[in-house]
Amino acid sequence: MLDYKITGGTIFDGTGKKGVPADIGIKNDTIAEIGNLSQVTARKTIDASRKNVCPGFIDVHSHSDVFLMIEPSAPSKILQGVTTEVVGNCGASAFPLTKKNRLPSDWAAQNYKTKWHDINTYFHALMKTKPAVNVVSLVGHNTLRASVMGYENRPASSDEIRQMEYLLEQAMDNGAKGLSTGLVYPPGMFTPLSEIKKLAKIISRYKGIYASHMRNEGRKICESIKETIEIAEASGAKIQISHLKTSGKSNWHLLDAVLELIENARDEGIDVTADRYPYIAGYTDLDILLPHWAAEGEKKTIMARLCDKKTREEIIAEIQDSRTENDWENIVIASVFAGKFKKFSGKKLSEAASEM
Ligand SMILES: [Zn+2]
Numbered sequence: 323m324l325d326y327k328i329t330g331g332t333i334f335d336g337t338g339k340k341g342v343p344a345d346i347g348i349k350n351d352t353i354a355e356i357g358n359l360s361q362v363t364a365r366k367t368i369d370a371s372r373k374n375v376c377p378g379f380i381d382v383h384s385h386s387d388v389f390l391m392i393e394p395s396a397p398s399k400i401l402q403g404v405t406t407e408v409v410g411n412c413g414a415s416a417f418p419l420t421k422k423n424r425l426p427s428d429w430a431a432q433n434y435k436t437k438w439h440d441i442n443t444y445f446h447a448l449m450k451t452k453p454a455v456n457v458v459s460l461v462g463h464n465t466l467r468a469s470v471m472g473y474e475n476r477p478a479s480s481d482e483i484r485q486m487e488y489l490l491e492q493a494m495d496n497g498a499k500g501l502s503t504g505l506v507y508p509p510g511m512f513t514p515l516s517e518i519k520k521l522a523k524i525i526s527r528y529k530g531i532y533a534s535h536m537r538n539e540g541r542k543i544c545e546s547i548k549e550t551i552e553i554a555e556a557s558g559a560k561i562q563i564s565h566l567k568t569s570g571k572s573n574w575h576l577l578d579a580v581l582e583l584i585e586n587a588r589d590e591g592i593d594v595t596a597d598r599y600p601y602i603a604g605y606t607d608l609d610i611l612l613p614h615w616a617a618e619g620e621k622k623t624i625m626a627r628l629c630d631k632k633t634r635e636e637i638i639a640e641i642q643d644s645r646t647e648n649d650w651e652n653i654v655i656a657s658v659f660a661g662k663f664k665k666f667s668g669k670k671l672s673e674a675a676s677e678m
Pocket of ligand 1: 411412504535564565
């Protein structure tokens with residue numbers, strides 16, 4: 323007797339083949355039979371008539387790293403058919419943690435039952451919550467770099483590079499599947515190309531994935547694509563360009579040039595792929611607007627810069643200079659953690675500014 327029988331659905335196996343009408347029989351945790359199972363008994367029958375049946379989807383670009391511990395039933399993923407998530411993207415992973423680095427602010431704002439510091443203790447804490455999805459993790463380069471040298475705006479010393487290499491190897495030995503960079507965020511934005519190439523070489527050795535949230539997704543996107551391809555060439559690592567977009571309406575026309583660069587690299591045998599989301603908005607932290615020099619250092623150092631009148635004016639001037647569009651109308655404040663500013667949640671930046 324089968325444990326489960328899924329009947330009457332059209333099966334799509336995920337290879338791109340046409341759907342086939344058939345029943346599926348499951349015994350223990352394995353697909354035991356596919357075909358006409360009308361004569362086979364099962365402990366439970368699931369009627370899938372007029373429905374499509376397919377393997378669980380893999381979300382290759384997820385930021386659920388710590389949120390799975392808060393909401394392990396993962397309804398936002400499970401209800402879309404996602405059964406595996408790849409976390410640790412955009413340079414941010416939950417590990418390694420040392421006294422020198424911090425979790426991203428929206429992660430740090432949550433309450434956790436268990437503490438962790440490396441990949442083993444992270445997965446131990448995560449698995450204790452019995453998440454509904456399978457989890458694959460990359461090592462976030464921002465987390466890795468900051469765990470060794472904090473958020474300083476300078477190249478790493480050779481000793482610091484060795485420490486990063488060691489921590490990366492340790493994570494790969496313990497189940498990480500690659501490295502992600504987030505080169506718009508500190509301290510990734512301070513990182514010279516040579517440093518990333520060295521780490522990507524380790525990933526290549528492990529046959530892992532190097533995923534990149536590139537340095538620029540707007541006006542300078544072609545330079546960023548070239549930089550990413552250069553890392554692939556130098557390291558031999560498989561490259562995934564994360565959330566490929568040409569950010570800002572005035573840059574939409576760059577997409578053809580972007581695709582050409584990727585296709586040319588693929589023609590030369592470089593293993594470069596990309597993912598893209600099907601909507602025309604991005605979602606990130608507001609401090610991404612800060613110039614590099616203003617994003618350096620600890621949170622209190624950054625806040626002190628913003629509170630100093632003269633420095634704030636310099637920051638404003640530089641932000642305005644770097645923008646071609648009226649972003650303040652286009653940026654919506656999606657969520658706010660600080661109590662007294664919660665009232666701005668859901669408002670455009672321009673609206674919030676006029677109310678301050
Ligand atoms: Zn990203």
